[in-house]
Amino acid sequence: MPQFALLLSTPESQYDNLSPQEIQALLAKYVAWREGLVQRNIYRGSQKLIDGTGRRLRSQNGKVLITEGPFSESQEVLGGFFVIEVPTYEDAVEVARTCPHLVDGNLTEIRQLDPMTPPPAQH
Amino acid sequence: MAERTTAPESAIPCTDLVDHLFRHEFGRMVSHLTRILGARNLAIAEDAVQHAMLQALQHWPFHGIPNHPKAWLTQVAYHRALDVLKRDRRLDVYDDEAEIALTRQIDPRQGRAPIHFINEVADEQLALIFVCCHPSLPRPASVALTLKVVCGFGVAEIARAFLSTEIAINQRLVRAKRTIRDQNIRFEVPSPAQLPERLDAVLDVLYLLFNEGYAATTGDHLIKDDLCAEAIRLTTALTENSATARPEVHALLSLLLFQSARLPARVDAAGDLLLLEEQDRTLWDRTMIHRGLRHLDQAARGDHLTAYHLQAELAAAHVTADCFALTDWEHILTLYDLLQELQPTPVVLINRAIALGQVEGPAAALDALESIPRDHQSQRYRLRHAVEGEFHRQLGNLPQARTFFQRALACAHSEPERRFLERKLKTLANEPPSPHKIKSWINVSNRTDTNRLY
Numbered sequence: 001m002p003q004f005a006l007l008l009s010t011p012e013s014q015y016d017n018l019s020p021q022e023i024q025a026l027l028a029k030y031v032a033w034r035e036g037l038v039q040r041n042i043y044r045g046s047q048k049l050i051d052g053t054g055r056r057l058r059s060q061n062g063k064v065l066i067t068e069g070p071f072s073e074s075q076e077v078l079g080g081f082f083v084i085e086v087p088t089y090e091d092a093v094e095v096a097r098t099c100p101h102l103v104d105g106n107l108t109e110i111r112q113l114d115p116m117t118p119p120p121a122q123h
Numbered sequence: 124m125a126e127r128t129t130a131p132e133s134a135i136p137c138t139d140l141v142d143h144l145f146r147h148e149f150g151r152m153v154s155h156l157t158r159i160l161g162a163r164n165l166a167i168a169e170d171a172v173q174h175a176m177l178q179a180l181q182h183w184p185f186h187g188i189p190n191h192p193k194a195w196l197t198q199v200a201y202h203r204a205l206d207v208l209k210r211d212r213r214l215d216v217y218d219d220e221a222e223i224a225l226t227r228q229i230d231p232r233q234g235r236a237p238i239h240f241i242n243e244v245a246d247e248q249l250a251l252i253f254v255c256c257h258p259s260l261p262r263p264a265s266v267a268l269t270l271k272v273v274c275g276f277g278v279a280e281i282a283r284a285f286l287s288t289e290i291a292i293n294q295r296l297v298r299a300k301r302t303i304r305d306q307n308i309r310f311e312v313p314s315p316a317q318l319p320e321r322l323d324a325v326l327d328v329l330y331l332l333f334n335e336g337y338a339a340t341t342g343d344h345l346i347k348d349d350l351c352a353e354a355i356r357l358t359t360a361l362t363e364n365s366a367t368a369r370p371e372v373h374a375l376l377s378l379l380l381f382q383s384a385r386l387p388a389r390v391d392a393a394g395d396l397l398l399l400e401e402q403d404r405t406l407w408d409r410t411m412i413h414r415g416l417r418h419l420d421q422a423a424r425g426d427h428l429t430a431y432h433l434q435a436e437l438a439a440a441h442v443t444a445d446c447f448a449l450t451d452w453e454h455i456l457t458l459y460d461l462l463q464e465l466q467p468t469p470v471v472l473i474n475r476a477i478a479l480g481q482v483e484g485p486a487a488a489l490d491a492l493e494s495i496p497r498d499h500q501s502q503r504y505r506l507r508h509a510v511e512g513e514f515h516r517q518l519g520n521l522p523q524a525r526t527f528f529q530r531a532l533a534c535a536h537s538e539p540e541r542r543f544l545e546r547k548l549k550t551l552a553n554e555p556p557s558p559h560k561i562k563s564w565i566n567v568s569n570r571t572d573t574n575r576l577y
Binding site: 051 | 140143144146148149173176177179180181182183184185186187188275276278
């Protein structure tokens with residue numbers, strides 16, 4: 001069965017002014033959503049990325065340019081990702097759509113993982 | 124001293140988030156950090172706890188809730204506070220004492236943690252309440268600061284509760300924290316010598332906090348219910364500490380419990396205010412009433428009578444009447460006679476007149492109302508107009524009644540109140556101009572009055 005990565009990005013300082021009550025309410029939604037994935041047996045893992053850091057290496061004219069994050073040109077910061085296992089992209093979209101991450105200003109990108117096995121010769 | 128490295132918490136792992144966990148943890152953690160850093164660093168403590176909670180929001184969705192969420196939050200807050208303190212190392216404001224105290228808290232191998240007389244979590248919270256409610260702070264600032272740092276409300280939530288703006292609330296909070304620093308207010312439960320004065324200020328603030336929540340007619344309802352619950356929670360904490368469990372604290376708590384007990388019956392399904400006599404008394408919260416009565420007993424063990432005692436007695440007279448007709452108005456009038464000696468405010472005098480109207484009739488009530496000075500504030504005070512209108516109605520003076528009700532309507536604060544007065548004016552139009560059977564009446568005020576009839 002195909003696996004998909006849900007990449008969750010957030011504009012910086014999106015949450016700074018939330019009250020403790022609002023933080024907890026939002027967290028509870030994430031917990032419930034994640035729990036739902038586990039119960040449907042489609043949760044395969046998740047990982048948080050550390051904020052504000054990161055390096056970009058770019059090879060240009062035979063030289064390697066290294067830049068340090070945060071990368072100001074991007075509006076959104078990739079916060080972390082979930083991996084789920086569902087039959088189709090459409091199913092993955094449905095799962096991402098129910099994620100509490102999808103509130104105003106936030107971005108979710110879905111990419112299918114390459115299974116890294118040679119495709120069966122069908123023809 | 125190993126237990127100092129983590130804040131006290133239950134050993135049972137928590138997989139679910141208890142209701143209000145973050146809000147209450149906020150207050151507990153700010154208290155704990157402020158005890159270590161000193162009240163002068165309240166802003167740093169607050170920032171550190173907010174940071175920890177935002178970090179939880181960033182991490183827990185991916186990693187799940189940690190086995191010990193409170194310890195997790197506390198550790199993150201410690202390190203954030205330490206970073207902030209270290210950042211100031213080259214500046215004049217650098218607080219080396221605070222940094223040393225926090226370093227020892229985090230890692231006892233760095234030296235003995237300083238000995239504190241305040242250790243218990245409950246004592247830390249009380250000490251923070253005394254900081255926030257210091258007499259040198261203006262009362263509205265104390266109310267906002269208590270809500271923010273002790274109760275863990277957000278600035279936007281406080282602004283919604285007070286129909287104010289976030290900017291205005293923020294300014295109030297910043298100024299209050301500056302005063303705490305400039306005046307070097309200490310993080311402690313005050314000594315017995317200072318306690319009475321300091322406690323008065325605290326009770327005042329808790330009472331205001333409750334009233335803000337009790338004002339049923341304006342602002343966000345959910346938040347308002349929380350304000351009442353918080354006022355009761357903090358007053359209860361004061362009754363549980365031997366230093367602060369004084370009779371007037373029990374009196375205030377019983378008053379708040381009686382008022383809260385009536386909340387569920389105060390409006391009908393359409394959100395319209397109900398008169399005390401129209402309320403379904405089976406909806407009153409019996410558990411709260413019984414708790415209130417217990418605290419009223421404990422309040423009676425003092426040697427002096429405070430306004431809270433009298434107000435609690437007044438509230439008790441209402442909640443213990445099995446039906447409206449059985450209300451002991453003579454007892455209530457006696458209590459108001461005593462209360463007006465202690466607190467001769469227009470609100471108390473108007474409420475006394477209402478009780479007098481029940482005992483001696485509308486003419487006596489109007490005489491009493493007439494003798495209350497019409498200062499600028501009570502001119503605008505809608506309760507007075509509405510009460511005068513009602514007593515004129517009872518005497519059959521319908522034109523005067525209409526005038527007063529219209530005045531009350533002109534300064535009504537909220538939709539339910541407006542609808543209530545419009546209903547009054549409508550029935551007035553259908554009424555024959557003759558003396559009417561004396562009917563009980565409402566108290567349309569919703570703040571700082573003592574004889575709340577709805």
